[in-house]
Amino acid sequence: MRTVKRRAFFVGMKHGLPIAFGYFPIAVAFGLLAKANGLTAVTSILMSALVFAGASQFIAVNLLATGIGCGEIIITTFLVNMRHFLMSATLAPRLDPQPVKVKSLIAFGITDETFSLVAMEPEHNRNPGFVAGVNTAAYLGWVLGTVAGAMLVNGLPAILQSSMGLALYAMFIGLLIPGLKGSKANLVIFGLTLVLSAVAYWGPSWLTTIGKGWKIMIITVVACTLGALLFPEEEKKDAR
Amino acid sequence: MQDSQGLLLVLGMAVVTYLPRLLPMLLLSTDKLPSFLKRFFDFVPYAVLTTLIFPEILFSTAQPASAIAGGLIAFGLAYCGQNLFFVVVGGIGGVFLWELLF
Numbered sequence: 001m002r003t004v005k006r007r008a009f010f011v012g013m014k015h016g017l018p019i020a021f022g023y024f025p026i027a028v029a030f031g032l033l034a035k036a037n038g039l040t041a042v043t044s045i046l047m048s049a050l051v052f053a054g055a056s057q058f059i060a061v062n063l064l065a066t067g068i069g070c071g072e073i074i075i076t077t078f079l080v081n082m083r084h085f086l087m088s089a090t091l092a093p094r095l096d097p098q099p100v101k102v103k104s105l106i107a108f109g110i111t112d113e114t115f116s117l118v119a120m121e122p123e124h125n126r127n128p129g130f131v132a133g134v135n136t137a138a139y140l141g142w143v144l145g146t147v148a149g150a151m152l153v154n155g156l157p158a159i160l161q162s163s164m165g166l167a168l169y170a171m172f173i174g175l176l177i178p179g180l181k182g183s184k185a186n187l188v189i190f191g192l193t194l195v196l197s198a199v200a201y202w203g204p205s206w207l208t209t210i211g212k213g214w215k216i217m218i219i220t221v222v223a224c225t226l227g228a229l230l231f232p233e234e235e236k237k238d239a240r
Numbered sequence: 241m242q243d244s245q246g247l248l249l250v251l252g253m254a255v256v257t258y259l260p261r262l263l264p265m266l267l268l269s270t271d272k273l274p275s276f277l278k279r280f281f282d283f284v285p286y287a288v289l290t291t292l293i294f295p296e297i298l299f300s301t302a303q304p305a306s307a308i309a310g311g312l313i314a315f316g317l318a319y320c321g322q323n324l325f326f327v328v329v330g331g332i333g334g335v336f337l338w339e340l341l342f
Contacts, residue, residue: 015324018324018325039246040246043247046246047253050251050254051254051257053257057253060253073253074253077252077253077256081256081257082260084260084261085264087288088260088262088264089264090284092264092267093278095265103262104262107262110265112288116285119284119285159340160336162302162335163301163332163335165300165307165335166297166300166301166311166331167328167331169293169296169297169331170310170311170327170330170331170332171328172292172293173314173315173327173331174314174318174328175324176286176289176290176293176318177318178318179285180286186283186286189283189290193286194290198294215291216288216291216292219287220288220291224280225280227280232275232276232279234282
């Protein structure tokens with residue numbers, strides 16, 4: 001039993017490697033930025049280890065630099081990271097029943113990237129060992145990258161940094177495309193979300209000024225509500 | 241900034257980040273969801289992925305053109321059913337080559 005669990009964990013870690021590679025250079029950048037803005041190495045590494053949420057950490061350092069107080073930063077962090085609520089709620093029913101301890105541990109590792117990967121692995125995501133493995137790989141990439149950034153004097157070479165900037169997006173594409181094949185409903189959701197995202201980015205200013213965390217939540221809720229209304233029945237699975 | 245103040249900030253951020261991750265996991269897991277909600281959650285990964293990719297991918301590298309080049313390569317590889325690792329490496333390689341050549 002124990003070896004079965006351990007195997008699932010390592011399979012998860014292997015699947016999570018692209019996330020770790022995507023996180024690492026971003027975490028290096030975070031460590032450098034935090035240092036440049038007067039955070040000690042201990043503080044920035046602790047932040048990555050305990051908060052483990054990229055966008056909000058960059059925002060926090062940014063706000064600190066402009067002299068905004070800790071209370072406001074914590075509220076902003078909450079608003080930015082509230083989107084994980086929806087992701088946790090999506091993963092929860094798919095997971096086999098687990099003790100609270102295991103669920104608490106798995107919940108800590110939910111990020112945009114780990115969620116996307118785990119949600120797209122229907123044959124694995126019932127298994128807590130697998131999910132924990134994915135989360136651990138991502139976590140190590142993020143924390144070790146922060147350590148490297150906090151210690152490093154210079155950043156990565158510019159062209160490498162630029163190329164690595166695409167890593168997480170390439171991974172998102174790799175996760176998304178297979179799920180769109182042979183599913184009309186998923187394709188419609190994709191098109192709908194594309195339009196909504198474009199409007200939220202280039203549309204009227206009252207829309208574009210909404211924070212990214214809120215945009216993800218609002219767009220997801222609108223698109224998925226429409227999807228559930230338009231396609232209430234589960235599609236027949238095609239042979240894949 | 242002092243270390244004690246930094247620690248307080250980190251702890252506060254950690255708590256407010258963990259709660260939205262934890263609560264649905266603890267409260268939703270055992271319930272049988274109504275079918276509308278089930279369909280809703282079926283679609284969440286696709287909507288989240290799409291809105292994470294677009295339009296931010298365009299600004300993820302030094303120039304939108306290289307991001308599009310890398311993105312198209314990743315798309316092609318993913319469409320052909322390639323392993324995720326090769327999709328990512330191919331995408332990064334596409335950006336690297338584009339910026340090296342143009």
